[in-house]
Amino acid sequence: MYRNWGKSKSATEYDNSDYHLLVYHGLDVAATGINILQKDKLLLQKFTDIIPLDEGKIISLISFCLAVHDIGKFSERFQNLQPELLNNLRDHDSDKSYTVRHDSMGLHLWKEIWSTAFDENWLGLDKEIYDKLDWNDLISPWINSVTGHHGKPPEYVHNGIPISSNDLFTDEDIGMASSFVKEAASLLLSDAFDFTSCSEVQAYDIDDMILAFKRTSWLIAGLAIISDWIGSSEDYFEYLPSEISLEEYWEDHALPNAEKALEDAGIYPSAPSMITGMDELFPDIVVPSPMQEHVSNCEIADGPQLFILEDATGSGKTEAALCLAHRLMSKGLAQGAFVGLPTMATSNAMYDRLGNSYQRMYAKGERPSLVLAHGQNYLSDAFRRSIGFQSSKNRYYGNGSSGDETIQAQCSAWIADNRKKALLADVGVGTIDQALMAILQSNHQSLRLLGLSRNVLIVDEVHAYDPYMHTLLCSLLEFQASLGGSVILLSATLPQKHRQGLISHFCKGLDSSTTSTSNEEYALVTHVSENEISETPIGTRSGTERTVNVEFLHDELSVEDKLIKCSKEGKCCCWIRNTVDDAIEAYDKIVAELGNDDVILFHARFAMGDRLKIESNVLETFGKKSDGDCRKGKVLIATQVVEQSLDIDFDYMVSDLAPIDLLFQRAGRLQRHPRDKNGSISENDVRGIPLLGILAPELSKDVTENWYSDMFKGGAYVYPSHGKLWLTANLLFEHGRFSIPNDSRSFIEYVFGENANETVPITLRTRDEKAQGEAMADRAMANWRSLNLLQGYERSGSQWVDDTITPTRLGESVNVRLARLEGQKLVPLLGPDELSWELSQLSISGGRVKYADDHGEELTKCIEEAQVSMRDRGKWSVLIPMGSDDGINWTGTAKNKYNDRVDLAYDARIGLRMRNK
DSSP states (O other), rough: SSSSSEEEEOOTTTTTSSEEHHHHHHOOOOOHHHHHHHHHHHHHHHHHHHSSSSSSHHHHHHOOOOOHTGGGSSSHHHHSSHHHHHHHHHSSOOOOOOOOHHHHHHHHHHHHHHHHHHHTTTTTOOOTTTTTHHHHHHHHHHHHHTTTTTTSSOSSEEEEEEEOHHHOOOHHHHHHHHHHHHHHHHHTTTTOOOOOOOHHHHHHHHHHHHHHHHHHHHHHHHHHHHHHHHHTTTTTOOOOOSSSOOHHHHHHHIHHHHHHHHHTTOOOOOOOOSSOSSSOOOTSSSOHHHHHHHHHHOOOOOOOEEEEEOOOOTTTTHHHHHHHHHHHHHTTTTSSSEEEEHHHHHHHHHHHHTTTTTGGGGGTTTTOOEEEEEETTTGEEEEEEHTTEEETTTEOOOSSSTTOTOOOOOOOOHHHHHHHGGGGGGGEEEEEEHGGGBBBBBBTHHHHHHHHEEEEEEEEGGGGGHHHHHHHHHHHHHHHHHHOOOOOESSSSOOHHHHHHHHHHHHHHHTOOOOOOOOOOEEEHHHEEESSSSEOOOOTTTTOOEEEEEEEEEHHHHHHHHHHHHHHTTOOOOOOSSHHHHHHHHHHHHHHOOOGGGEEEEEEOOOHHHHHHHHHHHHHHHHHTOOOOHHHTTTEEEGGGSSSSSSSOOOOEEOOOOHHHHHHHHHTTBBBSSSSSSOOBBBSSTTSSOOEEEEOOOOSSSSOTTTTTTTTTTTTHHHHHHHHHHHHHHHHHHHSSSETTTHHHOOOOHHHHHTTGGGSHHHHHHHHHHHHHHHHHHHHHHHHBOOOOOSSSOOOOTTTTOOOOOOOSSSSSEEEEEEETTTTTTEEEOSSSHHHHHHHHEEEEESSSOOOOOHHHHHHHHHHHHHHTTTTTTTTTTEEBOOOOSSSSSSEEOOOSSOOOEEEEEETEEEEEEEEO
């Protein structure tokens, strides 16, 4: 067993000391895992809560499994990756090639060893309680997990051909691996598999025990990844090529090295503060809202639990959720929190909000980590400063403070250097996608799942997700509950059937019965634990009650005239359009009347650098701190990018017709803060009752099938259920206003309730039935792509097919990077900056751009050279060269999903326009 290397230097640059024996690497990883479990008591408790064994046996079993995680490297095929080392260690050469990865080979080698291991009882198995088949079924889930330590379960089929152990291993391989398994069991297992004295085990049916090992296999898989990453560090686990006993290596090398490596990695959980409550976490909030007061004092159950907080915009739900999460932490039910939001923009805003307050959740002297988790987090100046980001070397470094003690958000460099690790931080903020990937067939999903299960999952804007994402969220709740994690969901406008679905899935994860919820009051706190579901009505925060009058406009010219008139009167206005193309068209027309200085366009089709500047300008012009001088007469033309989590405030607003819940959200930006006649913040708002304009087709008696699509050709695809749009328009036209919170529940249920479709005109029902069928298909797709909790961490059936795409959102989306020629070199359109390629990137959905155009040999060579210069080598994006005569208006070409050529035009004020040739 000592004749095998596990880690080595480059094949051309090693000497006799530049490799590490495989058996030692196995112990390094096992020692890392043991140290994690001994310091992370909550993680250890998750195992003991599910499996009826004491802590000592659990640690012993896990340490053994981690030790054998890399037994696939005993294969001569792997050893032959370094032919000189193979010859040096085994005294022979080989002609065998490395085809199947060593992680998959590990599972198949275990199966070769298993029969002998059982017959000779190397593992100390209690053969009186289970037979050979039972023991195999019990142990296999964990072996699948540890051998799948590179992010996916081991393969059973490779290149379409079933894997055969006879082709992978020689007798010598099997003999060496057997020696190590036997020695590792003797060193680490003790009596862990002796269940004779465990009365709890005796009470468990074998199927229940197997299910318990399958449930925990998801945690084992995540732990194996962490342990292997850290246990592979040459900085802490010095290469040792000489032979010493495993016991000596374990005591003198593996254990002390693992302890030091983990201390420096910064992944141990920080100790929470035991002093809880709103006044402790948010001392600036003098008078808590009723919601905040309730969560500061409500009963906290034992075990995993779900809270759903429904309250009006501006009621302080986020602070209430963090207060509640902190109470769960102080009770030992969680170690931190992850806040999932719909977009990167809302994530960035939340990260900035938490930067100065999250440390109050932890005891004095602790240095908890705060991570921003989304695909563009390195574009956040605050995040880069918190971790010490050195873009010229494409890596993170430092201890999280960068020598600047004024930085509030501290983050371990080890955690921050990969988004897959980000959910291991004490507190994380990011898009909900980062959490949803934990239950999809994405590489290293188990690492995300492990991090989430240790923390409270907080999901904001729950109403904002389509049927596909809602279904994925339901699956995530099931996993979270099953693995002992708690969840807090926030929404201002959550339909009751959606609330019931979320509760049902969480209860399924708890393996407890579900009762129907029926309370129609608003605001409301729903609390779900293993033994109880409660619904508590809450009063509204003073100042959040509001009435909004509604006026209908039936053509775009009327909207344009109204906005121009309001602007000339000195009011600041906003028109929220349902598509980017409609927003650009409206911008062109209003700019023609008001000029560039008074009109701002904001949508998602700007290069990231320009988008960040526009977002900053929008917040400065229309935000809470804006005054009359900067607001006066300004008009914002925007899409849905402004309807969530941006603290902006308009005197007048028009919205294209959208579902009622989204109109409520958009109206939350209308006269959001009281202002005096000069436009400055004031105790009393002199502007009177807010007025929301709605651009919508007329509500005639004879509604045609194309009632909505005739006016909104693009919007008809964005909101396919035109019956719900008609219900929204009909309701608001009939009432002429809505009041928050009094109308919140009844208006939402009128449009989204179980019997709502009965009121929809017959002519729209066919389209709605089609939309409902598409929604059912989307939910089915989400269920198909979601992992099966009870199956355990194993590749089978349709799951973990290598070429399966596992997106968190439906619909085609392509990242495009815009470039310009500088001499004979393509450089980022926006720059110069070390992150210029990322700043020159935007996402285009719908397949309107999918492929690069044919640019000829010379330009294609420039493209290839530019991609090499990128941090990600351009792997996930389409590079588009752009040309310009004036340095302002840029043009280029690409191809759509049908391979047709598309003309592109870009400028920093309007964004990207597209036209098919």
